[in-house]
Every structure is written in structure tokens, then in C-alpha cells.
Amino acid sequence: MAQERGRDYDAVVPIDEMLSFVQRCVEKSGCISTQSRAVAEMLVYADERGHFSHGVNRLHIYTRDLATGTTKSDGKPSIVKQKGGTALVDGDSALGPIVGRFCVEVGTKLAKENGISIVTARNSNHYGAAGHYATMAAEKGLIGMAFTNTSPCLFPTRSSEKALGSNPISFFAPATNGDGFNLDMATSTVAYGKIEVAQRKSKPEVPRGWGADAHGVETTKPSEILGDGGLLPVGGVEERGGYKGTGLCMMVEILCGVLSGAHFGKNVREWQGVAREADLGQCYIFIDPECFADGFTSRVQQFIDETRELTPVDPNLPVRVPGDFARTHRQLVKEEGGLVYHGSQIEHLKGIAEELNVELFKYRPFTNEN
Amino acid sequence: MAQERGRDYDAVVPIDEMLSFVQRCVEKSGCISTQSRAVAEMLVYADERGHFSHGVNRLHIYTRDLATGTTKSDGKPSIVKQKGGTALVDGDSALGPIVGRFCVEVGTKLAKENGISIVTARNSNHYGAAGHYATMAAEKGLIGMAFTNTSPCLFPTRSSEKALGSNPISFFAPATNGDGFNLDMATSTVAYGKIEVAQRKSKPEVPRGWGADAHGVETTKPSEILGDGGLLPVGGVEERGGYKGTGLCMMVEILCGVLSGAHFGKNVREWQGVAREADLGQCYIFIDPECFADGFTSRVQQFIDETRELTPVDPNLPVRVPGDFARTHRQLVKEEGGLVYHGSQIEHLKGIAEELNVELFKYRPFTNEN
Numbered sequence A, B: 001m002a003q004e005r006g007r008d009y010d011a012v013v014p015i016d017e018m019l020s021f022v023q024r025c026v027e028k029s030g031c032i033s034t035q036s037r038a039v040a041e042m043l044v045y046a047d048e049r050g051h052f053s054h055g056v057n058r059l060h061i062y063t064r065d066l067a068t069g070t071t072k073s074d075g076k077p078s079i080v081k082q083k084g085g086t087a088l089v090d091g092d093s094a095l096g097p098i099v100g101r102f103c104v105e106v107g108t109k110l111a112k113e114n115g116i117s118i119v120t121a122r123n124s125n126h127y128g129a130a131g132h133y134a135t136m137a138a139e140k141g142l143i144g145m146a147f148t149n150t151s152p153c154l155f156p157t158r159s160s161e162k163a164l165g166s167n168p169i170s171f172f173a174p175a176t177n178g179d180g181f182n183l184d185m186a187t188s189t190v191a192y193g194k195i196e197v198a199q200r201k202s203k204p205e206v207p208r209g210w211g212a213d214a215h216g217v218e219t220t221k222p223s224e225i226l227g228d229g230g231l232l233p234v235g236g237v238e239e240r241g242g243y244k245g246t247g248l249c250m251m252v253e254i255l256c257g258v259l260s261g262a263h264f265g266k267n268v269r270e271w272q273g274v275a276r277e278a279d280l281g282q283c284y285i286f287i288d289p290e291c292f293a294d295g296f297t298s299r300v301q302q303f304i305d306e307t308r309e310l311t312p313v314d315p316n317l318p319v320r321v322p323g324d325f326a327r328t329h330r331q332l333v334k335e336e337g338g339l340v341y342h343g344s345q346i347e348h349l350k351g352i353a354e355e356l357n358v359e360l361f362k363y364r365p366f367t368n369e370n
Helices: A015-028 A033-046 A056-068 A096-114 A130-138 A191-198 A222-226 A242-260 A296-306 A323-335 A341-356 B017-026 B036-048 B056-068 B094-113 B132-136 B192-201 B222-226 B242-260 B295-308 B326-336 B344-358
Strands: A012-013 A076-084 A087-090 A114-122 A145-147 A169-175 A180-185 A280-287 A338-339 B011-013 B079-084 B086-090 B116-124 B143-148 B169-176 B181-185 B280-287 B339-342
Touching: A012 A015, A012 A341, A015 A033, A015 A056, A015 A341, A033 A056, A033 A096, A033 A323, A033 A338, A056 A341, A087 A096, A096 A114, A096 A130, A096 A280, A114 A242, A114 B116, A130 A145, A130 A169, A130 A180, A130 A280, A130 A341, A145 A242, A145 B169, A169 A296, A169 B242, A180 A323, A180 B242, A191 A222, A222 B192, A242 B143, A242 B181, A242 B295, A296 B242, A323 A338, A338 B017, B011 B017, B011 B344, B017 B036, B017 B056, B017 B344, B036 B056, B036 B094, B036 B132, B036 B326, B056 B344, B086 B094, B094 B116, B094 B132, B094 B280, B116 B242, B132 B143, B132 B169, B132 B280, B143 B242, B169 B295, B169 B326, B169 B344, B181 B295, B192 B222, B242 B280, B326 B339, B339 B344
Parallel strands: A087 A114, B086 B116
Antiparallel strands: A012 A338, A076 A087, A114 A280, A145 A169, A145 A280, A169 A180, B011 B339, B079 B086, B116 B280, B143 B169, B143 B280, B169 B181
């Protein structure tokens, strides 16, 4: 249930065109061909849902990590420990989406056998939108939860040091006819991307609770947050409940970094650092609703429909449930016959194509004026 | 990591005295003697940690529910479906702590066998502090998670109707020497209790983000929130991230009410309603860290210690981790040799003793002036 974001688009790229392009880019950077598809599908997943901060805008990070060798081009995740519904995976420093896909396959099988499964991975890398992995489980009829730790960018409550990542929680539950409850949220109040957008639009201020200055003190100035400042946990400052956001962020860190034996907390390398391997930790918990009361998907549908139908405070702002924004964007993509982008995003990708000397995707102008 | 609350105490009640007293009260109200201990331990758990809003202050609700028959005095929880690491429990409308204890025993056994377990209960009742149940698992070396739905008291983001409970999330992970990470939080910004305290102290305003008026519009006036208003989700209003709190609150509802087949969302009866059974849903997820990287408790210790040692913004407000407030209060209880209470709380309990015609606990004056 992200806020609606009004934006204009200039270009439409058919999904297959973008999938092939991403594969060409990562393969040119060294990724073996059997693994490149996982990266492409993850980035397209995000753009198809309007989560541009996790889509092809980040392609260069994956190609760079391959080029510098901080991510292995032929890493092969494997199970190092397995019992009942659990598995511990070593990611072998493969690209995050490759480790993620491996873990989802293991976790799905274990959940079908045991009713519930948990898979944790160490030696992994940035894997993009957590919801991508929760979705894969939900498409198999499971409740899918996915978590990852990330590089330190957030001030724990009362701290003047950034010591936690934006550690997302995703929780997907299938309803009927492809509908569902799709929660995918950072445990920071907002993502960096929203603050960058505010600065790009020359907004002097963002709402309170979004970020802090270099000393960990709440500020509304985008330049201070993006400079040496950082993010605040969900809830913002302590008196408004920010300590709960810190707690949730630490919970994710325990499930990911601590449980798997990966790096954790302030010991995770800086975002976009290349001096050493990231050694991120990820965690997946899948639940088979078949093991509980009959009619789960119908009840989820009833629950989300009853929520959507609540009388809103402002008649122009209907009540939404997590995933509705993404659903609306996916509908636009379907109507347009492809992913929709700003001109500046197309230019960014052209630069990558030139740099790697790979063929660009085909695209056409965006015409929908709805 | 609740905020420190300065308060004065008047009386000390030895733990055994209070346990016996609660047992006498619920037995007099009809609870069978083999079940009364579970209620007593839950209420004492809360008071021992300074969570007075979940302790013996609520004893009268349990005795009333027994008296009116909305809670069965001889309810017997049972497993209705079991596979792998999962179990579906029917609470038979027994007192919440009795259903909770039963589920924890089932879940602990299943987690030891399968590495991870999930137990959901329907036909349950208010079970007090979720952390009580997470603690029981953590004391067995497990990661313990406990959730419950509650009566509607919270405005989902954009809604003018209260349609969700304060649905808590608890997540406990053991560290070394009895230390640990103990997150126990409502998914509302604060509990009703904090707003009641503000009103009792005649504070004209509470911070933004705590609650809304009868129309779902944010207000800082305690009287409006406590009147026909209600709570806001963690994060407060939408632009400050409140939609994330709504998402988490709904996640808990899916794990509890929806998965188990209990009542859910706006269909749960009103708090303190007695017209019909509560039919609450609860969920427990337990994980055995032995199935993952060796040395889990040491790494949890490192993580929470590194967090506590972060340089604070204000030198007088050290960085805390979830559970530290409760730990401090438990230390006070240990030093005093009993639970500590305000005089008004003792008077409240005297009233219950008279009403039920049971013997009061022994207590002595509080003397610690630290």
C-alpha cells in the first residue's frame, strides 16, 4: 500500500525485450547464461509493479559487482545443513537473485512437505525487491515471507551512528483470482528513493520522521538526509513509536544475518562498497494454508475486500490494502503492452548498453494519457 | 524497548503471594484448579516486567468473562489438524492463557522435531502479553514468535472506521546468560494505556501519530482519542509511514484470525463485550537455531551489545534494545523481593478480593528510593 505516485511516462518496453536486454548485460559482465534469467526476472518484477527504485535503475549495480568480482559470476548456492522444515544455504557469493531463487525452490518444497519451512542464506548479495521471492511462494498457494539485511543506512532509536539497514519485511498471502495481500516494506519510514525524488524536485522539506542528519537528529531537509545523514525507522522519533521500527528492523537482522552466520548490523559493508564481498543474509518462511482451516484464500479475499470497502476519511482517497498500488501499475503495463519508463530512465539504460557494447531493447513512445 | 517510565511505588507483593491470589480469584469465578496457574503466571509475567497494562490490572476482565460464561470455565483446547511442523488448535473458548500455554507446548515439541513450527488457535480469548508465550519458547532455546488479533480499536490508514485490533507482534531470541532480544509490540503506535495515563495526568496533548478522533482524523487530544476515537497504526498518518503499520497489523490478522478460521478484522467483538464468545485467533512460530549456523546465542549477544554500545545522540539517553526496559524492572522486583505497585493498584485488587470474597495477598510498603 505505497502511496500513489503521479508520474508521466515517455516510453514503453515490451517485457520480453527488457528481459533479454538485462540477460545480455549481465552475461556480458560475466554471469553464466543459466543464471542470467533470475536477475532479469527480478528487475522486471519490480518495474512491472512500479517499484522503479528496485528495477532496471539498479542494473548497473549488478553488472558492476560482477565486473569487480565482489559477486562471483559462477557462484553456486548449496544446502549446508538441513533438518525437517529447515535449510541453511551458502550463497557462494552468487548474484542475490540467483541465491534467492535457489532458496525459494528449497523452501517451497520443504513447506509442501512439512507445512512450514524456513530457509536462511549467508554469503549472499543484494537481491532486489523482497516481494519478488514472497510472490513466487504465493503463486504456489503458500503464504510467503521474505527478509534480507542490507547495508547500514538507518539510525537505530537514540543512536548517532547508522548501524542497521533498511531491512525489508515481505508477507504475501494469496486470495482468489490472482488477488492477494502483498506487503513489501522497508523497516525504515521510507526508501532513500523517495528522498532523492524530493530533492530532484527541489522540495525544501520532506515530512518529519523520514530521516536524520549526520548526527542522527531528525531533519526535514533532503540535502541533510542524503548527505551524511540517513533514514529513521518506521515510526520516526522515539516518542512517536520509532523504537518499534528499530525493533522490527533488528528482528529482520536476527532472522537474516545472525541466524545464517552472515555479516550483521553495523558490520555489513557499505552500500555500493566493492572492497569486499557483501556476505548478506536472507531468510524465507513459507506456510502451507492447507494445513489450517479450510477456505483460506476466500477468507483472505473477504478480509481485503472488507478493508477496501471501509468508509474513507477523504472520499477521494479510498482505503487500500498492501499491493494495491502495484496491482494498478501492473494493469497499466498490461494495457500498454510493456513496461513504462521516463525518458531519463531510457537514457540511463542506453548508457549501460553502450558501455557494455550490447544491443539495446526495442521500445516505442508512451501514448496512454489516462 | 519501551520508553522508560518514571513512576513511584507504594507496595511490594511477593510473587508467590500474587500467584496464589490470582489463582484464588479465577477459581472462585469458576476456573478449574488445574488451569488457574496459567492465568496467574501470565499476569505476574507482565507485572514483573513493568507492563502493568497487561498485568493484574486486568484480572477483573478474566474473572468477569468466567462469570458471564463468555469464557468457558472448563474449556479444553485440542489439536484438530496436524501435519509436519504445523498444528491447528481449537481453544474451546477456554481462558486465553490456557489456550496459549497449550499451543506453546505443542509448538515447542514440533519445533524441536522439525526445526520450525507454526501453531494457530481459533475459539480463543484475550491472552494478555504476547511476549509471555514467546518467552516460554526462548527459555527452551528457541526463537519464539507469538501473535494475536484483538478487538477493533485502530483506524486502518485512510479509514474513518475502526476495523483492526492493536494486533501485537512478539519476537524473542535468546542470547547468553539469560540476556536476549525481546520484542513485544502492538502494531498501533501506542497502547490505550499510555493515552489514559496522559489524560489522568491532565496533559492537554499527546504526540502526533498516537490516535485519531471519532472520524479517523489524527488528533493530539487524549479525550477525543479515548472518547469515540481510536488508535493509529505504527507510523501514524499515511505520509509518515502509517500504511506500513496498517500492513503489519493486517499481517498479524491473517496469521491469527484468517489462517485459523477465527473471527477477524472488524468482525471481532468489541473489547470487553460479553454478548458473545470472542473467538480470537492466535499464532505461534517457533524456530530452533540449532538447525542453522553454530553459535547463535553468542551472535545475538554480540548484536544486542553492539547496539547498546552505539554512541547516543543524547548522552543521558543510552541506546536500548527491545526488552531492556522490562529487564530493568525485573531487576527492581528482584531487589525488592516482590512485585511493586502503586497504592491505587492495591486498592483495585482489594476491591476484587472483597467482591469475590477471597483472601487478599500479603504485602509490605515499598521502601526503595533509588
